[in-house]
Amino acid sequence: MARKKxxxxxxxxxxxxxxxxxxxxxxxxxxxxxxxxxxxxVAVMGPSGAGKTTLCLALNGIIPCFMGGRFYGQVxxxxxDTLNLSVAELAQHVGMVFQDPETQLVANSVEDEIAFxxxxxxxxxxxxxxxxxxxxxxxxxxGYELKHPNALSGGQKQRLAIAAALALRPKIMVLDEPxxxxxxxxxEEVFSVIRELxxxxxxxxxxxxxxxxxxxxxxxxxxxxxxxxxxxxxxPDELFRDAGLVVxxxxxxxxxxxxxxxxxxxxxxxxADELPTRLGDSVERLRSLWGQVAFAPRLYxxxxxxxxxxxxxxxxxxxxxxxDGTHALRGLSLDIRKGEAVAIIGQNGGGKxxxxxxxxxxxxxxxxxxHIFGQDIAxxxxxxxxxxxxxxxxxxxxxxxxxxxxxxxxxxxxxxxxDKPEVERRVRAALEEMDLLDVAQQHPLALSxxxxxxxxxxxxxxxxxxxxVFDEPTTGQDYAGALRIMNMIRRLHREGRxxxxxxxxxYLLPDYIDRVVLVGxxxxxxxxxxxxxxxxxxxxxxxxLTPPQIVEFVREIGALAQTPLNALTVDEALGMFAPVLxxxxxx
Amino acid sequence: xxxxxVTRFSSQSAxxxxxxxxxxxxxxxxxxLVFTWSNPAYLWALVLLIVVLSVAGGIPLSFVLRLVLIVAxxxxxxxxxxxxxxxxxxxxxxxxxxxxxxxIGGKLALRLEGLIFGIGMAGRMYALLLTMPLVISTTDLNKxxxxxxxLNIPYKITFVISTAMRFAPLLLEEIHTIIDAQRLRGLEIExxxxxxxxxxxxxxxxxxxLGALNKSMQLEIALQAKxxxxxxxxxxxxxxxxxxxxxxxxxIAVGGTILAVILRxxxxxxxxxxxxxxx
Numbered sequence: 002m003a004r005k006k007x008x009x010x011x012x013x014x015x016x017x018x019x020x021x022x023x024x025x026x027x028x029x030x031x032x033x034x035x036x037x038x039x040x041x042x043v044a045v046m047g048p049s050g051a052g053k054t055t056l057c058l059a060l061n062g063i064i065p066c067f068m069g070g071r072f073y074g075q076v077x078x079x080x081x082d083t084l085n086l087s088v089a090e091l092a093q094h095v096g097m098v099f100q101d102p103e104t105q106l107v108a109n110s111v112e113d114e115i116a117f118x119x120x121x122x123x124x125x126x127x128x129x130x131x132x133x134x135x136x137x138x139x140x141x142x143x144g145y146e147l148k149h150p151n152a153l154s155g156g157q158k159q160r161l162a163i164a165a166a167l168a169l170r171p172k173i174m175v176l177d178e179p180x181x182x183x184x185x186x187x188x189e190e191v192f193s194v195i196r197e198l199x200x201x202x203x204x205x206x207x208x209x210x211x212x213x214x215x216x217x218x219x220x221x222x223x224x225x226x227x228x229x230x231x232x233x234x235x236x237p238d239e240l241f242r243d244a245g246l247v248v249x250x251x252x253x254x255x256x257x258x259x260x261x262x263x264x265x266x267x268x269x270x271x272x273a274d275e276l277p278t279r280l281g282d283s284v285e286r287l288r289s290l291w292g293q294v295a296f297a298p299r300l301y302x303x304x305x306x307x308x309x310x311x312x313x314x315x316x317x318x319x320x321x322x323x324x325d326g327t328h329a330l331r332g333l334s335l336d337i338r339k340g341e342a343v344a345i346i347g348q349n350g351g352g353k354x355x356x357x358x359x360x361x362x363x364x365x366x367x368x369x370x371x372h373i374f375g376q377d378i379a380x381x382x383x384x385x386x387x388x389x390x391x392x393x394x395x396x397x398x399x400x401x402x403x404x405x406x407x408x409x410x411x412x413x414x415x416x417x418x419x420d421k422p423e424v425e426r427r428v429r430a431a432l433e434e435m436d437l438l439d440v441a442q443q444h445p446l447a448l449s450x451x452x453x454x455x456x457x458x459x460x461x462x463x464x465x466x467x468x469x470v471f472d473e474p475t476t477g478q479d480y481a482g483a484l485r486i487m488n489m490i491r492r493l494h495r496e497g498r499x500x501x502x503x504x505x506x507x508y509l510l511p512d513y514i515d516r517v518v519l520v521g522x523x524x525x526x527x528x529x530x531x532x533x534x535x536x537x538x539x540x541x542x543x544x545x546l547t548p549p550q551i552v553e554f555v556r557e558i559g560a561l562a563q564t565p566l567n568a569l570t571v572d573e574a575l576g577m578f579a580p581v582l583x584x585x586x587x588x
Numbered sequence: 589x590x591x592x593x594v595t596r597f598s599s600q601s602a603x604x605x606x607x608x609x610x611x612x613x614x615x616x617x618x619x620x621l622v623f624t625w626s627n628p629a630y631l632w633a634l635v636l637l638i639v640v641l642s643v644a645g646g647i648p649l650s651f652v653l654r655l656v657l658i659v660a661x662x663x664x665x666x667x668x669x670x671x672x673x674x675x676x677x678x679x680x681x682x683x684x685x686x687x688x689x690x691x692i693g694g695k696l697a698l699r700l701e702g703l704i705f706g707i708g709m710a711g712r713m714y715a716l717l718l719t720m721p722l723v724i725s726t727t728d729l730n731k732x733x734x735x736x737x738x739l740n741i742p743y744k745i746t747f748v749i750s751t752a753m754r755f756a757p758l759l760l761e762e763i764h765t766i767i768d769a770q771r772l773r774g775l776e777i778e779x780x781x782x783x784x785x786x787x788x789x790x791x792x793x794x795x796x797x798l799g800a801l802n803k804s805m806q807l808e809i810a811l812q813a814k815x816x817x818x819x820x821x822x823x824x825x826x827x828x829x830x831x832x833x834x835x836x837x838x839x840i841a842v843g844g845t846i847l848a849v850i851l852r853x854x855x856x857x858x859x860x861x862x863x864x865x866x867x
Contacts, residue, residue, distance in 0.1 A: 063812045092815035104806035107814070109729045109754055116825040118814040129825050151757060165814065363768055382778055383771040392772045399762070400769035402794045416774035446798065464774055 011036035012173055012205050013060060017074035020055060020064060029055045031229040033074075037207065039172070042199045044216040044237065045209045047226035048251040049450075049479045053209045056226065057177045060207065061095035062086060079172060089122045096166030100178040100477070102158035106165075111137070111153075112146040114161055115168045122169065136164040139202070140194050155349060156187025160194055167198070173205045174198060180210065181477050184349040184505050186545035188212075192219070211479055214255045214550050217241060217278040225250050241278045253480045256508070256551040256571055257283040263575040268294050280550060284557045291561055295579040298564045303532040310339030313374055313468055313499055314360055314390075320368035321355055321523075329355040330366070331523035339467070342491075342500045344510050344531070347520040348545055353503050356520060357470055360501075362386050373468075388417060391466035395473045397457035398446075406448070406456050407432065407441040413464040427463045435459035451485060458489070469493060471502040475509060487513050507535060508549035511569040519544065536567050597725050603645035604726040607834040608735035611723045614837075617845040622715050624849050625858035628704055631711030638718045645726040652718065659717060663710035668698070670706030676860070677702035705860060729753055730826050738828065743820035755803070762799055766792045 018033040029052045037043055045053050058064040062083035065072035076083045078094050086094070099105045108114040112133050119129045137143050140160040150158060159179050166174060176195065180188035196219055198204040210216060216223060217237045225233040225240060227250045233240055240246060241254040244262060261276040261283065270276075270290070277283040314337040321330040329352050337343055345353050358364040359371050362378050371378045373389055394400050403409040410431050414424040432438050435455040440448060445456050461469070471490060475483035483506065491513050494500040504510070510517070510531060517534035519527040521544050527534055535541075538556060541548045555574050559566035568574040618634065625631055643649050671677070677699030724732070729750055736746040770788065771777055777788060851857040 058809065061813060063809055067809070067812050088812060088817055089815040092813060095813075097810070097813035099806065099810060101803075101806055103758060104803050105810035105813075107751055107754060107807065107811065109750065113730055113825065117816075120822045120824055121815040121817065123821070123823050125823055126825050126827070129823070150754075169815070361772060363772075382776060383768075384774045384776045384778075387772050387774050394765070394769055398798060399765050399795055400773070402766070402770075402791045412770075412775075413773040416776065460773060 012039045012079055013037040013207075014077040015059075015074070016077075018059060018076060019071075019073040020059060021071045022055075023069040029229050030059065033229075033231055035224060035231065035234055037173075037205060039205055040199070040203045042206045042219060042221045043208070044220035044223045045207060045226060046211070046213075046216065046223055046240075046250070046252055047232070048481055050228075051226040051250075052229040053226055054177050055229075056224075057097070057175045057207070057209060059083070060173070060175050061097055062088070062091045063097075092118060092171075093122060093169045094171055094173060096163075096169060096171035096174045098159065098162045098166055098174065098176040098179045100181055102155050102162065102182060105162050106150040106158060109149060110146070111142065111148050111150070111161055114150065115165045118165055118169050132168045132170075136167045139167060139197070140164040141190075154187060155183045156190040159183065159187065159191045163191070163194055163198075167204075171204070173207065175207045177209045178211070178477075179208075180212070184545075185547050186348050189545060189547075195219075211252070213241065213253050214280075217255050217258075225252070238275075238278050242276045251479070251481045255279070256549060257554050259571045260551060260554065260574055261286070263571060264294070264578060267575070267578060280553060280557075283554055287558065287561060296558075296562060297577055297579060298559075298562050298566060299577050300565070300567055301532065301569070301573055303530040303567075309341055311375075312336045312372075313339045314501075315372040315375075316356070316359065316369070317372075318369040319356070319359060319366045319371070321359065321364060322367050329523055330359075332369070333520070333524055334369075335518065335525060335528070337468075337499065337501065339499055340497065341516055342494045342514045343502075343516045343518060344514045345501060345503045345518045345520055346505065346507065346546060347526070351521040351544075352523040353520050354472070355523075357392075357472070357501070357503060360390060360470065361392055384416065387413070387466065388464050389466055390468040390470065391461035391464060392470045393458055393461050393472065393474065395476055397450075397453040400457050400460065401445045401453065404444060405442050406437055406445050406459075409445050409456055410437075410459050410463045413460055417464065427465060431459040431463035434462055451482065454486065455489070458493075462493075466498075468499045468501065471500070471504075473503055473505070475504060475506050483509055505546075507541075507546060508551075511535070511549070519546075532567050532569055535569055597646045597648070597651075601644055601646050601726075602833065603641055606837060607828055607830050608723075608727050608732045609739065609828070609830070610834045610837050610841075611727055612735060612739075614841055615719055615723055617841045618715060618719050620845050621848055622712050624852050626705070626708050626712075626860050627858050628708035628711055630858045631708050631715060635711050635714045635718065638715060638722055642718065642722045642726075645722060647721060647725055652721075655717065655721065656714065659713070663713060666709045666713065667703060667706035670709060671698040671703035672696065674699075674702030674705050676705050701860075708860070728826075731828050734824060734826055734828050737820065737824075743822070744818045747818070751807070758803075759796070759800065762796060763792055766795050 014036045015033050018030055019028050020030040021028050033056065045056065047053055055064060058068065059076055060078065062076070064070065066084070066088070078086070078091065081090070083091065106114055108117050115133045115136060116129050119132060124132070133146065137145065140163055142157060142160055142164065145153070145157070150161065153161060163174070163179070179195070180191050183191065192215055195206060195208065199206045208220070220237050223233070223235060223237050223240045224231055225246065232250055233243070233246050241258045247254045255278050257280060258276050258278050261270065264270065265276070277286050314335070316333060316335045319330045319333045322328050333352070333356060345357065347353050355364065359366055360373065362381060362383050373386060378386060401409055403412060407428060411424060411428045414427045418424060432441055435458055437452070437455055437459055440452065445453060448456065474486045474490065478486065487509050490500055490502065502514070514531050517527070517529060517531050518525060519534065519540070526544065527537060527540055529537070535548050535552050538548055538553065549569070551571050551574055552569060555566050555568045558574070566577070568577065618638070621634055622631065625634070639652055642652055679700040680697035681700055681703070682698050733746045733750045736749070737743060767777065767788070770791070775788065777785060780788065848858065852859060
């Protein structure tokens with residue numbers, strides 16, 4: 002390969018990179034400059050819209066060679082300018098993995114997916130066979146050669162995408178939020194493969210993610226992007242220890258780091274500037290501090306679930322078998338009471354969605370009954386039930402089809418009632434509730450993503466259901482987006498609605514949810530107040546759920562203090578420590 | 589879940605292992621035969637042959653029967669339409685007494701010749717309907733693509749066909765999601781007549797097309813990253829070759845079809861017998 006004179010020793014060299022997409026003047030990347038050493042593990046963080054994906058596409062020449070637009074500066078990969086390299090050469094230097102498992106798999110079997118890239122660069126069939134075996138072993142999908150991609154789980158699909166990229170033997174892998182659409186088990190599978198690529202095979206990894214805990218654990222370095230700039234280029238420790246940076250970029254530090262920052266305000270920590278960012282370090286630090294800090298164990302009271310209102314959703318001995326023979330529900334019973342906020346958690350394929358579809362009558366139980374407000378739903382159509390129980394999809398765009406926000410919101414009530422003034426009253430009320438009056442006449446698709454989410458919710462609210470069900474509302478969101486949605490859900494709950502959310506994001510739940518129902522293998526594995534549920538760490542691990550980091554940390558505190566503890570949040574954990582010994586201002 | 593018509597069944601049977609080019613040729617032969625013949629006996633014999641081949645090719649009989657059942661209402665409608673209104677119609681079988689319906693009373697009746705013709709039409713429809721699964725469901729898609737490449741069809745076009753197969757089930761699922769979302773917003777699709785239902789399906793187009801555009805954009809980017817250029821100058825993991833059995837089937841299919849066409853033209857075999865009988 003011809004190297005340019007300006008070649009640098011690093012595997013990636015970015016110089017004064019600025020870029021705007023075709024048809025806009027807005028610079029999405031502004032004067033980026035950095036280099037990446039061979040074998041480095043670089044995390045790219047930042048809020049949505051910071052330019053992370055654009056940067057990924059620039060690293061293998063898709064920007065600007067394929068996307069057009071205005072491109073300034075230079076990107077060098079393995080010493081070659083991306084502008085001068087062919088698509089085939091670039092694909093062999095830089096492997097790409099994207100967020101959506103569906104749209105990056107193009108073939109109709111696992112082996113053909115891996116073969117596709119190799120065929121494109123004219124690798125002979127014998128060699129293709131050899132490489133298929135090789136990469137399937139790395140991503141642990143041996144034996145899946147002939148499976149159709151649709152028969153794979155989300156985690157398996159992403160590992161296949163990694164294998165397909167890896168087959169071209171790139172020195173660099175760029176992964177753009179590869180786990181954000183996955184359940185916790187899928188995410189764990191993918192992360193462990195990425196880690197192995199980096200540590201065992203020496204592949205340089207550029208990984209975009211919002212997962213602060215894992216960045217602290219795995220990455221050598223973080224590029225923090227904000228508004229197209231590099232706000233920080235440092236180690237994960239340096240980033241997460243800098244409270245100002247974390248707040249400015251609207252990201253989240255690992256929970257243990259927040260804990261130690263809070264603790265530092267109470268007692269003097271030695272050395273003061275080295276807040277732990279990993280669970281392991283945190284526990285060690287605590288051991289060294291133990292005895293110097295005043296600790297008063299405290300068991301926090303659990304939310305009282307009894308004494309709530311009537312049962313509004315009652316599922317009795319539900320069985321459901323899909324036409325293909327999958328026995329998705331196996332005798333599941335569940336009561337949800339008026340005014341509760343319930344999270345339904347568990348691995349994909351365990352029966353969460355199947356269960357909720359029974360509440361809505363989108364599926365009919367093979368055996369057993371569902372009662373909504375005491376009425377057997379067998380006698381009601383989906384549309385009739387929709388007035389009692391509202392369902393909000395994860396992707397707002399799947400449910401938006403009208404020409405204006407107002408029409409979109411009117412769709413529901415107009416379907417159900419003839420009384421025009423009442424329809425209009427409901428439309429206005431829903432628009433007002435979701436703060437959409439100003440944009441009522443606009444086309445929904447002209448709005449920002451956050452606004453579209455609210456349009457989707459308003460459209461459901463207009464039917465005035467007493468129960469609201471949210472399907473993975475925070476999946477694919479950055480931290481600020483996830484908080485925005487959870488705050489909205491809390492508001493709707495406090496106004497008296499019963500709320501059910503399906504989610505994988507356990508760390509978001511403590512401030513918002515009262516009760517957790519863990520569904521797995523078509524049954525309820527656990528149904529408890531959130532404080533009890535999140536402390537069932539063994540059960541969580543068995544079902545591949547990740548309890549919030551602070552919960553694991555609090556258990557370590559409990560082990561040190563030899564007493565069971567149940568704090569769920571950083572503030573609760575800090576509440577057990579008192580500022581007694583050397584005070585901060587005693588210096 | 590909704591892959592339905594394009595469901596795949598892998599099988600090692602002789603039928604499934606036929607060279608895809610031969611299978612494509614079979615489609616062509618069946619197409620020619622279906623439009624050569626109009627005699628129900630011939631057409632239904634062809635349907636039977638297709639069913640036998642399908643089952644031999646590893647498609648479960650239950651799947652074939654389900655397809656037959658789904659389209660049965662249309663088949664019955666075809667028979668009745670022709671039975672009542674086809675111009676061949678001559679011998680009345682059943683019909684209302686002339687006094688019941690004024691003006692057309694005496695003319696409205698189910699007639700033998702029309703009915704026979706309709707039965708033939710239904711056979712024609714089934715032959716066409718069942719041919720596609722016979723070929724597509726029993727053939728490894730890559731081999732089908734390879735067959736098209738070997739037939740000198742540009743790789744870009746064959747690629748579009750194979751990706752369409754990959755994404756069709758996804759789109760169908762998305763249509764379901766969108767319609768469910770509408771039902772969950774109070775749309776009473778159960779109570780609607782066909783015309784209003786069709787209207788609902790048209791509103792599905794907006795989110796569906798936007799979603800598809802978005803997906804195709806992502807797909808394009810992924811293809812770039814996989815060194816795809818659309819050029820036919822590439823290697824293939826799989827290869828296909830004509831075996832003696834393939835040549836044999838080709839000879840029988842082509843010979844048989846040509847013979848059938850000649851017999852139809854020269855001697856009228858496969859035509860409707862009663863049109864030959866002078867009234």
